[in-house]
Amino acid sequence: MKRLNRFPLAALAIAMPLAVWSCKREERSFRVQPPAADTTDKVIVSKLRAGQMMATTTQRAATEPSGGPIAPPPPGIAPASKPSAGLVHNGYEENAYAVGEGNRLYLAYNCVGCHFHGGGGIGPPLMDDTWIYGSNPEQIFATIVEGRPNGMPSFRGKIVDYQVWQIVAYVRSMSGMLSKDVAPGRDDHMAGAPPPNSMRYQPPQWSTVGTIR
Amino acid sequence: MLTGNWLRYGCHLRGVLAVALLMTAAAAVHGASTTTAPGTNQETNAPHEDGQWTQPGKDYQNTRYSGLDQINTENVKNLKVSWEFSLGVNRGQEAPPIVVGSTMYVVTPYPNYCYALDIDKAIKGENPLKWKYDPKTEAAAQGVACCDHVNRGCFYDDGKIYFNTLDVHTCCVDARTGKEIWKTKLGDINSGESITMAPLVVKGKVLVGNSGGEFGVRGWLTALDQNDGHIVWRAYSTGPDSDCLIGSQFKPFYDWLKGKDLGVKSWPADHWKIGGGTVWGWVTYDPDLDLIYYGTANPGSWNPELRPGDNQWSATIFARDPDTGQAHWAYQVNPHDLYDHDEINENIILDLPVDGKDRKVIIHPGRNGYIYIIDRGTGEVLSATPYIRNTAAKGVDLKTGRLIPNPEKAPQVGKVIRDIEPASPGAKDWQPCAWSPRTKLLYIPHQNLACDYEAVDTGYIAGTPYVGVNETMYAGAEDPAHLGFYDAFDPVAKKIVWRIKEKFLCWSGTCVTAGDVAFYGTMDGYFKAIDARPDQGGKELWKFKVASGIVGQPTTFKGPDGKQYVAILSGVGGWAGALVSGDLDVRDPTGALGFVNAVKELPKYTTKGGVLYVFGLP
Structure with a gap:
């Protein structure tokens, strides 16, 4: 009897934490507070600036420019959860919807035209662990807003701050820097790069990994 | 201290000596070059061979044929490296080494250094660097370069070197001293514009076109005054006739190309302002008809659903008056382009028998998969011969001149269309062909790409x-x-005589000589000599492994020692090699506009580089 009892107990002892661990899921806070934008200054490092926008589809305006200066974060909302690496805690990184929005905005603001789906082209890849101007949320925020001297345009005044933070969350997801439980929605487009959350944070891959067609 | 002083004095003395030597050499060059300046011997298809290579296309017809024959099919196997020079830039090296007298001129990718190299010294194993000109190209311009930071070369005329910079400037530099004579800003990177093409200098005008078809740029060709760099005329590729320099002289061959302001009417409202049609390829000149020829690039955006209409004058070949820019005729190769099929490829000027009659033609190996032979006086398409498997189009209607697209392969928003061939870079991209008046064959480096x-x-x-x-x-x-x-293509019989296949794309240009040897390079880094004769099947006669993959333009010249040399830049890159030159990640098959997927093995074969190689017989 004793032996019989011990087995389920031991199994339970293993299963319980396992169950608890596997129950870990996205802790969704419904009001994510974007970080304060004053972590960046008003200096534009790049001579290239995103300019006039023109809607070219019949369905919708492609972009939603803010046109204004950097907005302060909305007051009175408590930070959602524990801070991520870096100076700034970007609550959007714990929110799948926000990361999905970041993906949508990444396409709408033509980030995809230079960085493609993470592999790079005109701009460097975003899916590896090489970061010329830093991989922390506030560094990526600054890179988008200020621009960078070797060709990254400044989007200051073109994207509202909370959307930039959403793009930052998506960009960091491309190299697997976000928690696995913040799974983005299914991508309905042509099979491209592996889904962001299946990425390992690893060096650039220059030789063939599998055959992707 | 003493040693230091001695050294310094030594250097000084040597400096003075060097300057004196340079001046004599330069004077000699200048003397030689004024008598052989381009434009004086361009009247025939086979001009008198002076042993130089003063413009990227060799001559205004862009034959890339040299009359030198010391290196021939027998002895080419003995070619050895004569000298090398490090270019200091590790991006795609698409420029040709230009040779004037005993000086070689080379332009690098961004930051667009221009080097003058003393061939005499180089042959003797001494330091060949005469001068280096740095145009201080704006770094941000790298962000509007669609396809690596390439530059397709400089042009020599009348003692001056002309070339363009990625940040939309044209530079005129004294060929002897490297001193800037003028520099003109032609556009703005903030509109997505850049320049990658080599200018053409003719009749006192420097002809320059912009790049940026992937940025919704409005394309143009601009003529600058050769002496002071001021803009004489600019012909836009889209917009009202007045902007496109379409006036009373304009007589297109086909009716569908006639009508007022087609550059506006063939677009949705205002879309012509961001409609592409850039001019980043080759310009040729026919002194007989006194016309220039060039092609325009893809319409913007690539997504064709955003721009219903024919989208004139994108993907179009223009014939214009070089003095005024006025259009004489236009032929739109790809109305309402579906696949980024720019038609900027070279229009080689030849006189050919077509169906038994001698015709003045241009040959245009099209990106859309057809080799066009066009009457260069009227713009009539005489033939369009396929040179690649084609699923994107069903042919060219020779009655109307219109391409017949395959409706099954028309792109749609939200749907993946598979097996479109040729892919966006086309059956052939920028890499220029060569024509031999001896073999009567066109040598076409190109690609086998679907998408x-x-x-x-x-x-x-x-x-x-x-x-x-x-x-x-x-x-x-x-x-x-x-x-x-x-x-090797026979334009009279309209058939491919022989074909060589390479693992990676033939993204380098080619040249052919009176020794019946053709040269080209491969992306995995081999510089090759081929038997150019029709009955030799494209036999490989010699190859040499260089440091980095080749995407450049070979040239050949006679050195100051009277010997023939062959020159090429090594340094992989360009659109096809951006995976390596831009450190892209192979896991995203859509990277570099989808090119990464095709060349994902390339990083196993080559790294970045930037080295000039010159080969000669021992």
């Missing part, structure tokens, strides 16, 4: 890409193991 293509919604933001397509490329079904083809 999957998904049009997606996109919006225009000035200074950012305006593409709207997810694409992945791969080798075409005709031969999945080979991305590169090198063809």
Whole structure:
């Protein structure tokens, strides 16, 4: 009897934490507070600036420019959860919807035209662990807003701050820097790069990994 | 201290000596060059051979044929490296080494250094660097270069070197001293513009076109005054006739190209302002008819659903008066282009028998998969011969001159269309052909590329890409193991006489000589000599492994020692090699507009580089 009892107990002892661990899921806070934008200054490092926008589809305006200066974060909302690496805690990184929005905005603001789906082209890849101007949320925020001297345009005044933070969350997801439980929605487009959350944070891959067609 | 002083004095003395030597050498060069300046001997298809290579196309007809014959099919196997020079830039080296007298001129990718090298010293194993000109190209321009930071070369005329910079400037530099004579700003990177093409200098005008078809740029060709660099005329590729310099002289051959302001009417409202049609390829000149010829690039965006209409004058060949820019005729190769099939490829000027009659023609090996032979006086398409498996089009209607697209392969928003061939870079991209008046063959380095293509919604933001397509490329079904083809094409019989296949794309240009040897390079880094004769099947006579893959333009010249040399830049890159030159990540098959998928093995074969190689017989 004793032996019989011990087995389920031991199994339970293993299963319980396992169950608890596997129950870990996205802790969704419904009001994510974007970080304060004053972590960046008003200096534009790049001579290239995103300019006039023109809607070219019949369905919708492609972009939603803010046109204004950097907005302060909305007051009175408590930070959602524990801070991520870096100076700034970007609550959007714990929110799948926000990361999905970041993906949508990444396409709408033509980030995809230079960085493609993470592999790079005109701009460097975003899916590896090489970061010329830093991989922390506030560094990526600054890179988008200020621009960078070797060709990254400044989007200051073109994207509202909370959307930039959403793009930052998506960009960091491309190299697997976000928690696995913040799974983005299914991508309905042509099979491209592996889904962001299946990425390992690893060096650039220059030789063939599998055959992707 | 004493040693230091001695050294310094020594240096000084040597400096003085060097300057004196340079001046004598330069004077000699200048003397030689004024008598052989381009434009004086361009009247025939086979000009008198002076042993120089003063412009990228060798001559105004862009034959890339040299009359030198010391290196021939027998002895080419003995070629050895004569000298090398490090270019200091590790991006795609697409420029030709230009040779004037005993000086060689080379332009690098961004930051667009221009070097003058003393060939005499180089041959003797001494330091060949005469001068280096740095145009201080704006670094941000790298962000509007669609396809690596390439530059396709400089042009020598009348003691001056002309070339363009990535940040939309044209430079005129004293060929002897490297001193800037003038520098003109032609556009703005903030509109997505850049320049990668080599200018053409003719009749006192420097002809320059812009790049940026992937940024919704409005294309143009501009003529600058050769002496002071001021803009004489600018012909836009889209917009009202007055902007396109379409006036009373304009007589297109086909009726569908006639009518007022087609550059506006063939677009949705205002879309012509961001409609592409850039001019980043080759300009040729025919002194007989006194006309220049060039092609315009793809319409913006790539996604065709955003721009219903024919989208004139994108993907169009123009004939214009070099003095005024006025258009004489136009032929739109790809009305309402579906696949980024720019038609900027060279229009080689030849006189050919066509169906038994001697005709003045241009040959245009099209990106859309057809080799066009066009009457260069009227713009009539005489023939359009396929030179690649084609699923994108069903042919060219010779009655109307219109391309017949395959409706099954038309891109749609939200749908992936598979096995479109030729892919976006076309059957042939920028890499220029060569024509031998001896063999009567056209030597065409090109590619075997198909693609999957998904049009997606996109919006225009000035200074950012305006593409709207997810694409992945791969080798075409005709031969999945080979991305590169090198063809010898007989334009009279309209058939491919022989074909060489390469694992990677033949992204380098080619040249051919009176020794019946043709040269080209491969992306995995071999510089090759081929038997150019029709009955030799494209036999490889010699090859040499260089440091980095080749995407450049070979040239050949006679050195100050009277010997023939062959020169090429090594340094992989360009659109096809951006995976290596831009450190891209192979896991995203859509990277570099889908090119990454096709060349994902390339990083195993080559690294970045930037070295000039000159070969000679021992």
